[in-house]
Amino acid sequence: MKFDILKKDEGSRARAGSIHTDHGIIETPIFMPVGTIGTVKGIHQKELEDVINADIILGNTYHLYLRPGIDIINKAGGLHKFISWDRPILTDSGGYQVYSLSNNRKIKEEGVMFSSHIDGSKHFFSPEKAIDIQKNIGADIIMAFDECTPYPCEYNYAKRSMHMTHRWLDRCMVHMKKTEGLYGYEQCLAPIVQGSVYKDLRKQSAEYIASKDADINAIGGLSVGEPHEDLYAMTEIVTDILPEDKPRYLMGVGTPANLLESIALGIDMFDCVLPTRNARHGLIYTNEGVINIKNSKWAEDFSPLDPELGIETSTRFTKAYVRHLFQVKELLGPQITSLHNLSFFLKLVREARTRIIDGTFVEWKNQMVVKLQTRL
């Protein structure tokens, strides 16, 4: 996996680059739509390709492991073939959902025992198991198995957890080398910086991760409820330490404003359920601010949903129509808003990339973050 930096911004740490994978090029900064259980909710694969223009999508290891199960994905020839997606896929390690969704989870040095949130069946994830599963899924980018600490988190817990995450990383790296990829293309492992909201821990963790010389480095344990100042402060400390010549992935982030601010701090990759989850609740993002389409103020607004975005649905359909679809709980409502929001997120990072290249990023970013946080 090769990372080329095309341009570094002079007014910030932002960079425009390209990650070369065996499934194609990812132009950075990039936002990765979350394809939880083998589908980006409400979106056809063709729409991801032709409308949203997603260079890469995410899969959730925990969900895919439980359903359809690794056996079926393996028999299909990997997740790309199973879901018919031939661009890159990144999978998380499964850890995050084990902590947030499953019952009776017990975290020990060896790994995590947990019960399925679906049928209560018992399962065990370890660093080695997480690598095996992700290799079988066939992710282009495999995430190290970590503990994502909650917020708030006591200092001593965060410190002990961080050290365990580092030891787990070493086990992941050893195990990663033991077996070949199953499907004939390169799969790389991305380690994750932890340390909660504590500067010294973040610094220590970033130094440890940097020392591993991985192809991609990730920052985890943020966007879990902490104030935005903490998110930015931790990101800044970490991007100062992580190698400049490798892509940096800020996990689970975030709002459009979060994206732009984090790009300015040197982040290259993002993922978040926000655009699709909020879309299903009728919240849409525009260049002028956020619209709650369920609001009665849109009931007789026959202007296009968002003519600026430049996608067919958002130009074609009016706010009044999309509001109606939500009022009557019709599937087409979330279909339209999900398509809209993901297109918006992708267009935003593409615009950031263009601005970095032409040297107008910071000025544009500072104007945009104000508008993006406006409620319409």
Add this chain to the structure above:
Amino acid sequence: MKFDILKKDEGSRARAGSIHTDHGIIETPIFMPVGTIGTVKGIHQKELEDVINADIILGNTYHLYLRPGIDIINKAGGLHKFISWDRPILTDSGGYQVYSLSNNRKIKEEGVMFSSHIDGSKHFFSPEKAIDIQKNIGADIIMAFDECTPYPCEYNYAKRSMHMTHRWLDRCMVHMKKTEGLYGYEQCLAPIVQGSVYKDLRKQSAEYIASKDADINAIGGLSVGEPHEDLYAMTEIVTDILPEDKPRYLMGVGTPANLLESIALGIDMFDCVLPTRNARHGLIYTNEGVINIKNSKWAEDFSPLDPELGIETSTRFTKAYVRHLFQVKELLGPQITSLHNLSFFLKLVREARTRIIDGTFVEWKNQMVVKLQTRL
């Protein structure tokens, strides 16, 4: 509204024709997807145009009247503009849903008093009101206000009801002429034959309707639970009487086999929720028979959903993948199967048309009805 018959089949009453409307040509025989509340469930308008190739869709007057309400549709400039659909629209009269969905309905000579199934609010539909609402909706084809008798239905009730439906038709026709269309294009009124499963009543009703010389004639009160033999027997009696030079619309029908048999009896237009409702339950139609995609037998079947249909999703995605989507209750499952089933229904009537034109309809139909009823 003009109807051209291009070809009459020699081995049956089937015909291939074209209905000319101000919103474009409808090639018959045609299946009309049901766009209940201003949306064909789970389907983008662009998919209706480019993938399914629907010449016309339906709207339900009862649903649209309650939500978003006629006022908003009127302010939008009619349903075509409100939902962004510029091909023809047919609306039912609202009667069917009043009888099947609403509470406390009271049918009198003047009209029907009913309570909304949504909030219990009281409303009154009469022949005149049904015409006014449909004119405001802006349907190209307006259905007469009738009573759709249930099955089974006592002879005397069916007879009294049929006569009332005839009187209501007269009131619809008088009222239809009283006002101009609101949106500058032609709107035509289609009367409905009733008479339950009684031959003499069907004959009498068909003669009454035929005498009105309407642009389109419809057959209602079938596909409400009666045996298929009754459906076909009543259809045959009625098509024998309804004018040959006008399109005949069999309301609420039906399965793929029902469509082909009814085309052979001289029917030109169909609508039914079957393809979309069954799609949402994982039932898909193919040339080889019906597939319940939820069945465990498809769990590891990595062959395309249906390569013969020739639409991208059905060629691209495997049975195993679509089954998985239903297992995990993901939106994309019903999106794919709805697109599939509607494409299948439209392709089937298009093929019937081609067969009528080239003179191979009956032979093809007889082979198809066997295959179409196979369970795979």
